[in-house]
Amino acid sequence: RRADVFAMDGDTRWPGGCEGRAGVWAQLRSSGDAIGSARAARWPYEATELEVLGEGDRRVVEHGGFLRAVERFDHRAFGLSVAEAGCMDPQQRLLLEAGYVALHGAGARRSALLGSDAGVFVGIERPDWALRNARQPLGSRPSVFSATADTISVAGGRLSFALGLQGPCVSADTACSSGLVVLHSASYAIRGGECGRALVAAVSLKLLPNATLGALFAGMLSADGRCKTFDARANGYVRSEALSAMVLAETRIGGGRLLAASAVRQDGRSASLTAPNGLAQRSLLRACLAQAGEQRGRAHGVEAHGTGTSLGDPVEMRALAGVLGEATRPVQIGSAKASAGHAEPASGTLGVCKAMLQLSASQWLGNARLRRLNPLVAESVPPGRAGGWCFPLQPGQDALSSAGVSAFGYSGTIAHCILGAGGADAAHERGAGARAAVLVRHSFIWYDDVQPLAQHVEAAEGRTALRSPAAGALLALVRDHAIRGRCVFPAAGYLEMARTASCAADALTAAATLRGVRFLRPLLLDAAEGLWIACEVVAASGRVEITSGRDGAEERALHSACELVGALAPAAVSKPALPRLRAIAGSAVCTAALYAAFREAGLEYGPTYQTLGGAWAGDGGSFSVARLRRPPGTSQGVLIHPADLDGALQLTSLLSPSSGGGGGGGGGG
Structure with missing residues (x-):
């Protein structure tokens, strides 16, 4: 008999400002809308990448589900300098905090984690941070931390390093199935004895519009920016951000749910690279059910991939019908994407989070935005089947003992898992007598x-x-x-x-x-x-x-x-030696008096253009030297700020006419 593996949800952040179990549950139970404006959260409406779009397409890419306060981070908790933390991909920062919070909530303290065989499994997709860094002005010097700031491999490795974990460490990108794929890998690592416990995390941030534009041109996005899963109005999905971290272990931790089975497959040769393959999905479901066994594999609900596309939803439902159609009771079907959008690499772990919440409450939640069932979805169950499907519109009490979760990547890699109730009770729910991790966050604001x-x-x-x-x-x-x-x-x-x-x-x-x-x-x-x-x-x-x-x-x-x-x-x-020139020069020039003279001549420099922090003139006005006082990081997007160059021109006012300089307080131009 295979060893049991239990999963406990740790730290979860959903778009729309929903954080933690209570916040996520409140949003899902009310069929809330987590979609907002990219203009307010991430990229401006006037972004250069959007110039090629018409007004209608601009409105499409303006929609998205965004996490709040992603610039906040406790760098001291992980021994990071301000410089390194500021250089890091915000996804790495989020993973550090979420991973620590999840392990802490599972009862693991740093002293026990240091040198342990705990594993780290991270689902993550193309970091926009690398593309953003590639846009820095030509000639600007990269940070010494740039090499490790934005790579997928380091996303998991940094967690293991920060906490001293010596178990297996994997960062995986299989597109939208990444989160479930690493969950599957972690469970097998535990059952194979490679690690005693495993941290499973997935993250997705949308920092630039480039990938959204690609999805738009491929015809994947909803025109009104909403996932209308299973609905006749389904017209595509909306991209979202999310963060999720959970802990897997052989011992059931407070509030943990049994991970009865998991499986990963590939679409192989389908209609196109990104098109779903119903036969492959059936094979995936059957493999998972066979692994779980008859009793544990009897799913009472399924958290579907359900992106809200006119093609994908019916294909997925036909695959479910072909495998679960003999159920003796209606199978509850839902998808978190209708409320939270499609978090892509993190979507599978969000589905697991939602399923665990529903199992805890013995309550299957309603489907947001479902008004009229897609006829192709309704036809997915052949007549005469005993159980059928239930697409609830409102939360309802039900004796739920197991739930399946699907995540399908457009790479063709697809995954499914089955969660059991695991005998949880109120005394074992997370938070009973446990202290929460304390983080003192600081702002690491970035802008393009x-x-x-x-x-x-x-x-x-x-x-x-x-x-x-x-x-x-x-x-x-x-x-x-x-x-x-x-x-x-x-x-x-x-x-x-x-x-x-x-x-x-x-x-x-x-x-x-x-x-x-x-x-x-x-x-x-x-x-x-x-x-x-x-x-x-x-x-x-x-x-x-x-x-x-x-x-x-x-x-x-x-x-x-x-x-x-x-x-x-x-x-x-050639770089002149400033101390040597200052020693050769005569007395220092009062820059306040110099700028007063400029004002009298009509050159009314504001603070930005009063760049001479100190100035010295050589004997006879043959040369002049100055120290610019522009602080680092205030270049406003240019390699050489015009005010700095203007400061050099201002310096010519200290030269005598006979030396070839401007003289006479000419200043800049």
Whole structure:
């Protein structure tokens, strides 16, 4: 006889702000709606990736189920520095906390875990964090922690490292079945004696719209952003985030449920790579039932994969009918996706969480959004079958002793498990006399820097053009540069825009040599409605032009022009020794007095453009040196902030006319 394995749900976070057993149960019992706006939670409506979409498609990708406060993390609890924690994929941070909370809730303390054979099994899919990091400005230096910040393999390894676990450690990506696949692997590791207990976790965060766009173009997403599982209105799914962690062990822990059986199969050759295979699903269910045995495998309810697609739901129901159709009582059917959306790699563990809650309460929950049963689903049970199906609309009491859970990956890997009641009683429910883990969280906020000077990049044969609206990020970059009360685009901004465009034309360099730079016409930003700024590089001639115009108008104004000579050789860049130059220079210059002189001359620099933290002038005005005071991490998405370059131009005011400098308080431009 196989050894019994019990599962105890540990830490669960669902979209819509639902956390823990009580929060999730309240949402599911009320058939609540966890779907919200991506614009408010993750990516802006004006994101560059969305430019190719029409208004209708933009509304589709705006929907999603999102976790709250994912930037909060207790780095001290895991011995992490602020720098490393800030560099980590937020999914890794969530897994650390959820894994520790789950093990703590199962009675495992750190002293006992250290050096133990406890295993870690993580379901996770393509981290958006890696793609986000790849977008950093060319030439920016990666963190020393970047190598381990965003890889799938480290997601599980970091948990084992932080807690000192020496059992098997696996991070798996089988798409939407990942969570159930690692649950299956963990149960076999325990039964095979590889580990005494196993942490099973799955996570999914949607940090960028790229994968959502892919699902949209593939025709997978619901037009109104809701999973209408089993309903005649089913038209696709909505992507969601989730986090789930549970502990598996041979000994039943408080509130644990018997994991009677689990199985994994592959669709193999189906209609297409992502199309479901009903025959493979039947094989999966039969394997699971045979493993559980007649008594334990008698499912009273099934938490279906149920994404709410017109193809997938009927195929799944026909497979269930072909295997469970001889049931002597109606089988309760449901899917959490109707409330919480499709959490993809974490969807299977969310199904397990919901099934365990229903078994605890002996209550099968209603199906959210079910108004009229899909006729193809209704036809899935041949007439004359004794039991049939029940798609409850409201919660109802039922003597539930077992439940099945399905998760099907579009990779073709499919999984199913059967949970038994496990003889739980109120005295053994989680929380009875147990202390909760205490975490002191801090904010590690991230945001995707928009390159203000290169918000739209167009590349054609022999020509590269950057185009940005004179609003939002660009206006924030230059708003502190004012001349006689009017916001004027700085000369330093033209230089940085020309450098950025040159580098976009030649992706191998972050530096460029510009020759013959001319500033031809000031660009006033007081009335910036509909105004845009463009920089064009012609490869054959090296000509660089920066122009402006207004939406709907053909007329363009030329503001700056130069020639691109080529990349700047690293050897040509010399770094002056600031302490030595300061020692050679005369007395320090009062920067407050310097900026007061600028104001009298009409150069009204705001705080961002008052970058000279200290300045020194050489004897006779032959040279000047300064220390910029811009703090790290305030580049606003550009490699060289125009204010820093403007500070260098401001420094020329300390040079005497005879030395070739500006002199006379000329300042920047």
